Amino acid sequence: MSDQNQQRSINLELTEREGEGIYANLALITHSSSEFVIDFARLMPGLPKARIQARIIMTPQNLKNLQRAIADNISKYEAQYGQIKVPSQPPATVNFEEPLSDDSKKVH
Numbered sequence: 001m002s003d004q005n006q007q008r009s010i011n012l013e014l015t016e017r018e019g020e021g022i023y024a025n026l027a028l029i030t031h032s033s034s035e036f037v038i039d040f041a042r043l044m045p046g047l048p049k050a051r052i053q054a055r056i057i058m059t060p061q062n063l064k065n066l067q068r069a070i071a072d073n074i075s076k077y078e079a080q081y082g083q084i085k086v087p088s089q090p091p092a093t094v095n096f097e098e099p100l101s102d103d104s105k106k107v108h
Contacts, residue, residue, distance in 0.1 A: 022053045
């Protein structure tokens, strides 16, 4: 069997903390020439700020692979459950100030 036909087996460990998941309803994406940074945040009605729940840093190539995987999964989801409806609305504007510490950001 050639190297191209062999499937690679990867053992993944999912701890209890990560297994619980994090709810986010906002993703902020920035990039440089060498990496993309995706900050996942949770905006709650009536609260004046949102807290970043997780930050994922990826290479452009890995993000492109993620984009393809997400598109494939959305297609499969919609084939099974129907089209996902996204209401048309103007994009939200979020302004950032300098963080108070390395662990926190202010969102207006």
